[in-house]
Amino acid sequence: MKIQQITKEVSIKRSVDSGTEEQRKTVQQIIRTVREQGDQALFDYTKQFDQVELTSLKVTQEEIDQAYENMKQEHIDIIKEAAANIRKFHEKQLRETWLYADQHGSVLGQKMTPLDSVGVYVPGGTAAYPSSVLMNVMPAKVAGVKRIAMVSPPGKTTSLPDGVLVAANEAGVKEIWKVGGSQAVAALAYGTETIRPVDKIVGPGNIYVALAKREVFGDIDIDMIAGPSEITILADETAIPRELAADLLSQAEHDMRASSVLVTTSQNIAEQTAIEVERQLADLPRYEIAKQSIENYGAIYVADNLFQALDVVNQLAPEHLEVMTKNPFEIVKHIRHAGAIFLGRYSSEPVGDYFAGPNHVLPTNGTARFSSPLSVDDFMKKSSIIAYSEEALQRNYEKIAAFARLEGLEAHARAVEARFK
Known part of the structure; x- marks a missing residue:
């Protein structure tokens, strides 16, 4: 890996x-x-x-x-425990409908409503x-969410991988379809004879899936x-190079286009x-x-001090940020942009990928500057509640x-005046 001394703003490739x-x-x-063709198109594209x-x-x-039957019980148990951890974490995010009344008898608030239906895309290949x-x-x-429809491309056996089916069953998915690619996104968005449309699609996929999601967004x-x-x-002199290298490679093996960056205050x-x-x-x-x-x-970037290193980290706004320093909890308050923050030697990134509970669907490409991990909020709508009293109006x-009238909307003005004139 190339080692560079930080002299100005860092812009990674x-x-x-x-x-x-x-x-x-x-x-x-x-x-x-x-x-136009519904199910038949799905059969044809799956074959093609x-x-x-x-x-x-x-x-x-x-x-x-x-x-x-195909899976080892040990692996089934791990999936069950991971599912429980993920559920427990996300239950902390759940928000309730709230209301408040003011001194004039008006009631204002916000109603939280889950989406009716969601499509989940699971990569295959x-x-x-x-x-x-x-x-x-x-x-x-x-x-x-009452209805969750999962789609994933079938393998040569015409079924889905055992682990995917077990995870879906443990998560409570009742509707699983053997279809992938752009055609699966289209089916979820617009429906076919057998697949009913959904209100939202989540989940990663290849470039064709990403482009299809972009096309249907808005509908x-x-x-x-x-x-x-x-x-x-982010590492100081107390970090262990063998562990840092292992964590960098844990992302590099994902994809030829994955990005692995070390920012440290130690040349050694x-x-x-x-x-x-x-x-390794x-x-x-x-x-x-x-x-x-x-x-x-x-x-690998070498900073003059911890504050310069933190400035670089915030510029990068990474999807995953590991803090491998002497006092990692003291660092958190200085981090403004990161999808997920892993603190200390024993919080290697795969802990979050699989088991701890926080969501691993995270903002990439620097979008952590303005976006957040997938959460319960992504599956709920908010409706404002307004109940003005006679006294308040x-x-x-x-x-x-x-x-x-300042905005030139006379009918708006007359609508409120009609109650008293």
């Missing part, structure tokens, strides 16, 4: 893939075809893109039961992501357009971590992916009417 014009046109055509010929789109109870199922489904369940809601994974580690820590990254990279199963990530998007209607 990030991979932002907004898709080509050809990809956008392909996605638009797929969406149109699904809207996934090389799988289906006779039914819906996952059966028999497939779920078989998944439990060569990997299985039960953690993605839990992180996207559990906050929706806690919010009170329905989406969570975000996520970029490649990224980690920044920087040099030793760079050596450790090369040593050598026998990593996903060597080629991690190597490309480290070479193209990895960096009597006291204020002339001011309201004057304000309306």
